Amino acid sequence: xxxxxxxxGRKKLVYLNNSNSYSAQRKRKGFISAMKAHxxxxxxxxxxxxxxxVNDVNEIRDLVAQSIPADxxxxxxxxxxxxxxVLKYAKQKKISVPRDLFISGYxxxxxxxxxxxELTTVDNKLKKICVHSVNNLMSVFAGDxxxxxxxxxxxxxxxxxxxKF
Numbered sequence: 449x450x451x452x453x454x455x456x457g458r459k460k461l462v463y464l465n466n467s468n469s470y471s472a473q474r475k476r477k478g479f480i481s482a483m484k485a486h487x488x489x490x491x492x493x494x495x496x497x498x499x500x501x502v503n504d505v506n507e508i509r510d511l512v513a514q515s516i517p518a519d520x521x522x523x524x525x526x527x528x529x530x531x532x533x534v535l536k537y538a539k540q541k542k543i544s545v546p547r548d549l550f551i552s553g554y555x556x557x558x559x560x561x562x563x564x565x566e567l568t569t570v571d572n573k574l575k576k577i578c579v580h581s582v583n584n585l586m587s588v589f590a591g592d593x594x595x596x597x598x599x600x601x602x603x604x605x606x607x608x609x610x611x612k613f
Contacts, residue, residue, distance in 0.1 A: 449524050449552050449570060449605060450482035456613050458522035458550055461488075464512070464534065465526035466498045475526050475554065493517050498530065508533025509540065521549055528553035528560045531567055535610065551610040565609030572603045 453461055463479040465472045476495075483490045496515045502508055512534050516523070525531035531553030538545050545551055545565060553560055556571035584595050607613055 450479050451485070452605065452611070452613050453522045453524065453550055453552075454482070454486045456550065456611070460517060460519045461522040461524060462494055462496055462516060462520050463524050463526070464496045464498070464530050466500045466502065466530060467526065472526050479524060503529065505529065505533045505536055509536040512537045513540070523549065523551050525551070525553045528555050528557045528567060528569055531569070531610070532559055532563050535563055535565075535567065545610050546612045550612070552605075556606050560606075560608070568608045568611040569606050570603050571606050573601050577601055 450461065461479075461483065463476060465476065479494075480490050483494065488494075496512065498508060498511050502511065508530055512523075516534075516537070523531070523534045525534060531551050534549075534551050535545060537543075538549050538551070543549050551567065553567050553569040554572065555574065556569045560567035560569045580599060580601075584599075587595055
C-alpha cells in the first residue's frame with residue numbers, strides 16, 4: 449500500500465496503528481521498508497499509535513487530530529476502524545479525500561463500505577484463511593500427517609474512493 453501511495457505522488461505518509469501484535473509489527477515493518485525504498489527516512493512524525501482500548505471512531509478522530517502532521521497527505525491505517533476515524537477527521541477539517549489526503553485501512557471489513565467515501569483497504573482474505581485453518585485442523589484430528597507447516601495467502605488491495613491510484 450505504501451508503494452502505491454508513493455507512486456500516486458504522496459510524499460508525507462503516516463502509519464496509524466493501535467496494537468503491537470505480530471501482525472501490526474509486520475505492517476509497520478513493511479511501511480518502513482517501503483519508505484526507505486522511496487528515499488524517505490521515517491521518524492516519529494510518520495507514526496501515530498492509539499491505545500487498543502480506543503474503539504470509538506469519534507475518539508479516534510480526536511486523537512488523530514492531536515497527532516497528525518499538518519503536511520500529511522496519506523494515512524495508512526493498520527485497521528479499517530482507525531481509517532474511518534481518519535476519514536471523520538478529514539471531514540471535520542474539510543480536507544478533501546482523496547484529492548488532498550489518501551486514506552487506507554486493513555481487513556476489508558464491512559465498515560469499509562459503510563462510510564462516505566468508501567474506504568480503500570487491504571483484503572487479507574480472513575474467510576479463506578479461516579476455512580483453510582479449520583480444514584487443516586480437521587485433517588490433523590483425522591490423523592493426516594501431510595499438513596504443510598506453513599501456508600501463505602496473498603492479500604489484495606481493494607481500491608475504493610479514499611485513494612486514487
